[in-house]
Amino acid sequence: KQAPRVFRILRVTSVKARDEKATHPPVQESLQSLVNDALRRSQxxxxxxxxADKAIELIEEAEEKGDGIYFLDKVSSDWLTRTALSYADSAEVLEPSEIQEGIAKLAKKALDENLVDLDGSPTTWRRDEEAEDSAPKNSNLGPRIHRLVRMTNILPYFKRHPDKSMMEAASDLDMSHEELVAALNTLFLSGATQNTEDLIDLSWDFRKVNIIDSQGMDQALRLTPTEASALLLALESLESMPGLIDPQAVQAAANKIRGIMDTKTQGIYDSLATTPPEESKIQAALAMAIDTNKQVRFEYWSPGENESTSRTADPVRVFLADSELYLSAWDKDRDAHRTFRLDRMRDVEVLETAATPKSASTEIDPTDPFGFDSSDKATIFLHETASWLADYHDISLAETARNGWIEGSMPIGRQSWFVRFALSNADRLRVTSPQSITVAIAENAIAALARYTQKQS
Known part of the structure; x- marks a missing residue:
């Protein structure tokens, strides 16, 4: 392209080193401006x-023109195409024609039965040179990296706490006893080579772990710039939760991270971490309701039901999951436990009525806060270039790709939401079961295609 470009690392695949020496022409713009320019080109x-009261996700930042008409300025073309298709039953893009054509094209992908071709021949996705490369590709590095980090932190832990028992260590390291034993068995006699002098050596029983030779791995791992930036983002989101955390502790930790980061990078993360004023008001109201044990009333838009309703709830706690804030509460109208995302709440009012949440029903499993483990699962195929979706959604993928596609599974949760998700990713995700889901996806795609094909003709 003969120009500076910004690439999202999660979307980069098949990286290969070349013999040519890299050249970096001097760039006058800051990193912040380069990112902004890259985003503007796709807007x-x-x-x-x-x-009315539908598809709020599509228009929450739009300018209302009256009679259900909204104007969206400088939005991502890709986001608009995918989101508009997913809400085609209640929303329609009137212009530009390029987005209408993109929606129709994406809807056709949802109906393309040959999109996932696993018999070894090239699919519509793959170029000729890509089809020749049939070597298995690792698509699930996330969990492996997580296990590796936990294992390498075991040695510095026992170096600092030599008198800790196995059960105490497992609790401190957020592991089960079985996981800790398995990690120690993996570390035992591990090393860079097969030579005895280059291997980790240790012994253990239920009382303690004895490190004989740590091979220099008895210091805690340092944060990479990416990890430090991600941690700073999390801390800054906690800073914006009045009444829910100890602000001094969070601010002290965030300031330490800022003190070691590059100033240009720091500016980007600081600018992204600003909490909208409306959400700050909601957080403050919920904090007061929880502290004073009062009920709350609010308007809530559910993307699954695609409607906004009034809710009265007994709040239990606010928690952070996947960088989003949620309220766990007992919904009085539905007589059941519900989880509400804060950015979908409006007009939060703290009532005088005392809250009586059914705590036994509102306990949260931190490893599965939304109960996805008990949800029915769909069988999917995800294109390898879109494997980054598994980092944002609860998608389990196989270890290797077949002809460019990776088999996996995903909790369905609410069917209407899942159908919208599948439609919005129809060019990179194929649902093969259950049949009720595949039929619903096809029906919605046909309806959307009819609307936008008719619009173009």
Whole structure:
């Protein structure tokens, strides 16, 4: 392209070193401006029509023109195409024609039965030179890296706490006793070579772990710049939760991270971590309700039901999951435990009525806060270039790709939401079961295609 470019690392695949020496022409712009320019190149403006109290995700940043018409300025073309298709039953893009054509093209992908071709022949995704490369590709590095980090932190832990028992260590390291034993068995006699002098050596029983030779791995791992930046983002999101945390402890930790980061990089993360004023008000209201044990009333838009309803709830706790804040509460109207995402709540009012949450029903499993483990699962195929979706959604993938596609599974949760998700990713995700889901996806795609094909003709 003969120009500076910004690449999202999660979307980069098949990286190969070349013999040519890299050259970096001097760039006058800051990193912040390069990122902004890259985002602007993929933006568009559009006019959409939306049914009342529907598809709020599509228009929450739009300018209302009246009679259900909204204007969206400088939004991602890709996001608009995918989101508008997923809400085609209640929203319609009136212009530009390029987005309409993109929606129709994406809807056709949802109906393309040959999109996932696993018999070894090239699919519509793959170029000729890509099809020749049939070597298995690792698609699930995340869990492996997590296990590796936990294992390498075991040695510095026992170096600092030589008198800790196995059960105490497992609790401190957030592991089960069985996981700790398995990690020690893996570390035992591990090393860079097969030579005895280059191997880790240790012994253990239920009382203690004795490190004989740590091979220099008895210091805690340092944060990489990426890890430090991610940690700073998390800390800054905690800083914006009045009444829910100890602000001094969070601010002290965040300031330490800022003190060692590059100033240009720090500016980017600081600018991204700003909490919208409306969400700050919601957080403050919920904090007061929890502290004073009061009920709350609010308007809530559910993407699954695609409607906004009034809710009265007994709040239990606010928690952070996947960089989003959620309220765990007992929903009085539905007589059941519910989880509400804070950025979908409006007009939060703290009532005088005392809250009586059914705590036994509102306990949260931190490893599965939304109960996905008990949800029915769909069988999917995800294109290898879109494997980054598994980092944002609860998707389990196989270890290798077959002809460019990776088999996996995903909790369905609410069917209407899952159908919208599958439609919005129809060019890179194929659902093969259960049949009720595949039929619903096809029906919605046909309806959307009819609307936008008719619009173009």
């Amino acid at each position: 568009t403006s559009a006019t959409v029509r939306v049914d």
